[in-house]
Amino acid sequence: MTKLIRVLFATAVLPGAALAVAGALENAWAHRLPDPVATHWSNGPNGATPLGVFTGVCFGLGVLAVLLLATTAVTALRRDRPLPRATIGVGVGFAALPAAVLLSVLVANLDAPDWHAARSGLVVVLLFMLGAVTLGVVAAFAGGLPAAPGRADAANRPSVGLRPGQRAFWASGAANPAMLWTLALVPVAIALVPAGLSWPVAGWLTLVGVLVAALTYRLSATVDAKGVTIRFGLLGLPWRHLRLDSIREATTRELSMFRDGGLGLRFNPVTGTTAYKVRGGPALELTLESGRKVLVSVDDPETGAGLVNDLLAQRITRID
Template identity: 35%
Template sequence: MTRNLSAPTGQPHGRAPHRGRAWLLGVALPVLVTGAAWGLTARWIPRLPEEVALHWGADGRVDRLGSVHEMLVTSGVMGGVSLVVLGLCSVLLGRTSFTRRMLLGLAAGSASFFAGLHVTLVAAQLDVTDPAATPVPNGGFTLSVVVAVLAGILAGALAGRDPDRPATGPLPATAPRAHLEDEERAVWLRRVAPSGPFLRWGGVLAAVYLGLSLWFALISGGWFVLVIMGAAATLPMTMLVWEVRVDASGLTARGTLGWPRQHVPAREVVEARTATVSPFREFGGWGLRTAVDGTVGVVIRSGEAIAVERTGGRRLVVTVDDAATGAALLNTFAERSRARPDTA
């Protein structure tokens, strides 16, 4: 049976776990970091010239000056919008550990990044007499990026694992099953990778992207930009090829290097089914993604996928060949785990 991913399932969403951590890491910590940065710069404002550098060109020279008020408003709007949006998402969303780690990491990392940029921009112009001659504060910008990444990783690591939520009700009668004897074991294993055209065009775009990054860093001396763009290009490489496995423990999807990893225990499966997925329309892109409704997706290409409904209103979708076989076997193991919970 094939259903559209957006079809309602009737399962309750449940309350997101670790609410205290969400408030602490997604709201309180970003507010404290932002407040500390603005408190420090407030003491420095009298030491700033009437006009300050607002932007540097590719040659490393100031190409735009403005008032201190304009600089503060720009920094305040960028940091403030990020603070509010990510803070709300942190406390309202996050039913799965992946979504929770991502949101709390973004909240803490973004706050650290914008606070670092703000402090760097102000500190670079203290007591200057000619703001047009202010050099690019590459060291401060680079440090801001490093601190932001570390803050995001730490917040994500502290976001908390999903609690154990075994399913209690029976699987729907319409859920497909695999035909296994009572003591028979089985493993379903598939490797999923992007299509050939996707890899070819992706390789061309990646080469152009890295080339432009290197060129910009060379002519501007802005090596912090190369650090940012290089890190942004490296992470997706770990999500191009996935191994998908269904066995008695449940469904497991692992990235190229064994990470990232998504696992659904058989005892938490409400129902597994097939779905037809459009990565861009439903998830906004390819890779390990989160949809608007909170569904986590390992979406490497369009087409057939295993869609797993979990307890607590959680969902995982994995695009893979022969999804019907994988879904049926997962349902069988889920049903077996209910009958023998002590061995699940």
């Protein structure tokens, strides 16, 4: 199966099939559905929409989502860009949502004498949403593609000049104490505003804010012959280890404070990039064999990137 067929199957055929099944069932059940149908529930049905209008809107949104997803995926493929599984899975899951919503409403209204008698749609909605998620997982494995295997010019990659047989270790980190002060003082400031938070509530929020900041305000990274290890916060959690054989190459990048997804642990489902950030500025950029990128905002990332590249060039996978 060629890459193009895989991508089209995942991004067009699978969500398109879900939409087609929803349309076929709507046509088969038309005589068993009230018109209008209940489309909103509180304690019971409290909102309705004409069947034709609701069906048309769901189909329109579904077709638009499938076309945008498939076009974007094929364009990325032709430009030799990676299509991470997470990106395909999230995209297909969203593209299947209109079909899931349509089916959940149809089932809730099926055989009801009028829309006021429609059954509660919560359980049905959850089941069909789970179906959309499952479809996304299937599509992720069917259409997710790594980047092309080519590497950047070795002359342009950072290096520390590690010689064969040498051992080396690099460790660096970064911290943002302002995150501690911000999360600690904001609740107090709100409590000072008239009709703001009560002092007990502000105290609890301050405590929670300090605990959250303590777990995320600092970041460390190490590089050795086993790979790259990333640790967050005072407790070193969350923790992630990237084996050397899972990394394609390393370089550096300048990150802005907020444009790259903000601070903390960030994942971009469109590009497949994971960012570990406590500040803007220089960061270590790791390109994985899967085509995804991992960004780590630490000091002196050039040395870390150079050591990773030298270890990759020597294919050191363990420490004797």
